[in-house]
Amino acid sequence: xNPFKNIGLVGRPGHSGVIDSLGRVxxxxxxxxxxxxxxxxxxxxxxxxxxxxxxxxxxxxxxxxVVVVGGDGSMLHVAKTxxxxxxxxxxxxxxxxxxxxxxxxxxxxxxxEEVLNGNLSVDRRFMLEATxxxxxxxxxxxxxxxxxxxxxxxxxxxxxxxxxxxxxxFVYSLSSDGLIVATPTGSTAYSLSAGGPIMHPSLNAIAxxxxxxxxxxxxxxxxxxxxxxxxxxxxxxxLRPKLSCDGQEVxxxxxxxxxxIRKAKTVLKLIHPxxxxxxxxxxxxxxxxxxxxxxx
Numbered sequence: 358x359n360p361f362k363n364i365g366l367v368g369r370p371g372h373s374g375v376i377d378s379l380g381r382v383x384x385x386x387x388x389x390x391x392x393x394x395x396x397x398x399x400x401x402x403x404x405x406x407x408x409x410x411x412x413x414x415x416x417x418x419x420x421x422x423v424v425v426v427g428g429d430g431s432m433l434h435v436a437k438t439x440x441x442x443x444x445x446x447x448x449x450x451x452x453x454x455x456x457x458x459x460x461x462x463x464x465x466x467x468x469x470e471e472v473l474n475g476n477l478s479v480d481r482r483f484m485l486e487a488t489x490x491x492x493x494x495x496x497x498x499x500x501x502x503x504x505x506x507x508x509x510x511x512x513x514x515x516x517x518x519x520x521x522x523x524x525x526x527f528v529y530s531l532s533s534d535g536l537i538v539a540t541p542t543g544s545t546a547y548s549l550s551a552g553g554p555i556m557h558p559s560l561n562a563i564a565x566x567x568x569x570x571x572x573x574x575x576x577x578x579x580x581x582x583x584x585x586x587x588x589x590x591x592x593x594x595x596l597r598p599k600l601s602c603d604g605q606e607v608x609x610x611x612x613x614x615x616x617x618i619r620k621a622k623t624v625l626k627l628i629h630p631x632x633x634x635x636x637x638x639x640x641x642x643x644x645x646x647x648x649x650x651x652x653x
Contacts, residue, residue: 366426
């Protein structure tokens, strides 16, 4: 029995083939007698299509499943509001790697049919949230991320200095281009490019990955996912590091600022077709070798 009746549809412009894939999804939903809910930006890509239109922030209120057509960036764009509402999401890949959007365009109808028939698996991907500790001990929310929270110098090509604490215990002080704090989901994104470890999505772990550290012995560290990460910006007015959540700049730090990073309370329910394999995705997207052929 199909557990999904009202299907949200999100397609971001700028990805090749998005409009074609949106049309195929809409045709599929119409043939199945299901309600298609489009946010305003997606509705502009397919004029006259869809059953319900709403603002981006209201999408989760009108549907019980969201289909994202685009790349992983498109998924990150909607993840925060969708996760808050606990509405599951599935992706059709029209980007590059597509670790989060794993239904290929050639299998749109087959993939959606499997999911709507209940042949699916659900990943519960945890997110991170960043806060700033104020002088009085209170904390001000800065942002949340599915992939990573990054302390970096911004547009300037200069090293920044900071101290790292995990669960209140001092780890090190570091001069570098910054630090990537990545979830298992984000371990195949920016963190991977900086030499961080690949982590299976089911792990309760956080990777701390220095960016171009000014020392040869600074290496990525993997800590428990329930740890509290504290970054203390060095006491110099010459540097104003930036903090980004999933690539979106949310805060400019100054000397002495304390930034806290913890696991968020909400999780993203990411749906896959039943045959989906994380290792298979790594083989196809990262060029890992297939099984060796046995000689007769």
